[in-house]
Amino acid sequence: MTILLYDLVGHDVGRPFSPHCWKIKMALAHKGLTATKVPTRFLEVPKVEGGVSKTVPVIRDGERVVADSFAIALYLDEAYPDRPTLFAGEGGKAMARFIERWSQLTIHPYIATVALADLHGMQDETNGRYFREDRERRYGKRLEEVVAGRDAGLAGFRASLQPLRSMLTYQPFIGGEAPLFADYIVFGALQWGRIASPFQLLDDGDSIVSWFERCLDLHGGIGRQVAAAA
Amino acid sequence: MTILLYDLVGHDVGRPFSPHCWKIKMALAHKGLTATKVPTRFLEVPKVEGGVSKTVPVIRDGERVVADSFAIALYLDEAYPDRPTLFAGEGGKAMARFIERWSQLTIHPYIATVALADLHGMQDETNGRYFREDRERRYGKRLEEVVAGRDAGLAGFRASLQPLRSMLTYQPFIGGEAPLFADYIVFGALQWGRIASPFQLLDDGDSIVSWFERCLDLHGGIGRQVAAAA
Structure with missing residues (x-):
């Protein structure tokens, strides 16, 4: 029986953008499991599997429904210990x-700042209206005002990644010689930025870019099946 | 054969302060291994075991000499797999x-800022002279000028620990239900601050304080054998 993955999409179902859903797509591929993706828009999330969760990803594996990306990863490792x-x-x-x-x-907070207006632009009209209202309430300002801070925050954002950069002088993946779910956690965040916004988050020469490219190459390059935003 | 641990001290050999040596004292206790501590002052470090390392901790276990706290922890786990x-x-x-x-x-950078003058005060005259010259060259200013920035940096330091604090809402230790070396890594840093300086790094109600107290309780309370600076 194939696993169902409820995957967040906008008006283009070919450009799923959720960082947390990307974690799980990488985790499924890592375990060699195939899943049927159920394209899910923001306003459809509360109806997924009878309203099991306020967020996606959610998976159904036979009789078992699991929500929350970390819980899903733990579940997959327990349910498929031979993989x-x-x-x-x-x-x-x-x-x-x-x-x-x-x-x-x-x-996440910085990428949200960068990509908020782009993410709004990726939604259809109804979901876009929801997204704007919800996020403007959370931030207490207009989406465009949030995004206006991205240039000022860039240097600080890049500096804040120094622990990851420093770790990469010791080993090629957070998981060591090969990737583990911890890599997919950080990959998901940067993949969200890559798909949503053309804004350049990192310097070309940054070792984090090299690591991210290695992650895009994994599992038959599933991360590259969605082109970067242009 | 007992393990030798070269442990950084100042003029009071009863107040070893090095964060990296504390990591190893906790690691040895975690594995139920006893070690003979060799009190080592800054200027003696280059002579340890024939000059094997520019820093301590260094351990000798029989014929094997290992430097660098992370390498020592890896060594201990490999050499004593049944513990x-x-x-x-x-x-x-x-x-x-x-x-x-x-x-x-x-x-580390913030605790160094907080404790630099206190650490200087813990050294004997010769080592204190070395410490001042070395650190003032590194910082490009007088120790007292470095320390003057600590109040301004406090809020930012506390905020920077939010990932640790957030993790503690899921589990009691970085290692999960029980401590692992990762806990001792962070413990060592805060223990360095605790022993060197009376400056209050964290709010009393901070969940990181509760975690740190749990670490001080571990292994017969070896972390408490040195009183906090007053």
Whole structure:
């Protein structure tokens, strides 16, 4: 039985953009599992699987429904122990949580700032209206005003990634010699930026760009199946 | 045969302060290994074990000499596989490197700023002269000028620890339900601050303080054997 993955999309179902859904697409590929993607727009999320979650990704694997990207990764590793591991041990599970929190608090806020208006432009009319109202309430200002801060924040954003850059002088992936779910956590964030916005987040010579390109090459290059925003 | 640990001290050998040596004291205790500590002053470091390293910790275990705290932890886990693991798998080893880089780049610079003059005051005359000259050359200013920036940096420092704080809403240790070397990495940094300076790094109600207290309780409370600076 194939796994169903509810995957966030805008008006173009060929450009799924959610960082958290990308984590799971990479995780499924890592484990050699195929999934049927169910294109899901923002306003459809509350109806997914009877309203199991306020966010996607959600997967259905037979009778089992799992929401939340980290929980899904843990589930996949437990349900398919004979396939390549996403965590490589209990220590990897625990520390991937730290990396998730770091990524969420260090990378996500800036990419949201960069891409907010672009993300709005990717939605159809109804979902775009929802997205604008929801995000403008959260930020307390217009989307265009949020995005106006992106140039001023760029140097600080790049500096904040120094722990990742420094780690890459020791090993090619966060997971060590080969990628693990922790890589997909950070990859998902940068892939969100790549697909949503042409804004250049990183210097061309940055070692993080090299690592991100290595991630785009993984699993038959599934990350490259969606072109970068132009 | 007992392990030798070269442990950085100032004029009071009862107040070893090095964050990296504390990582290894915790790691040795975690593995139930006893070590003879060799009190080592800054100017003695280049002579340790024939000049094997510019820094301590260095350990000698029989014929084997290992320098660098992360390398020592890896060595201990490989040499004593039947004792409690410090990494809990290959994923834990790889991701502990990320956490080490994060700690080194996020926590260490600020604690150095806070404690630089206090650390100078902990040295004997000869080592104090070396410490002042070396650090003033590195910073390009007097120790007292470096320390003068600590109040202005405090809010930013506390905010920069948000990934750790957020992770602690999921699990009690970086290692998950129980501590691993990754905990000792961050513990070592805060223990360095605790022993060197009375400056209050964190709010009393901070969940990181609770985690740090849990670490001080570990392994018979070895972290508490040195009183906080007053």
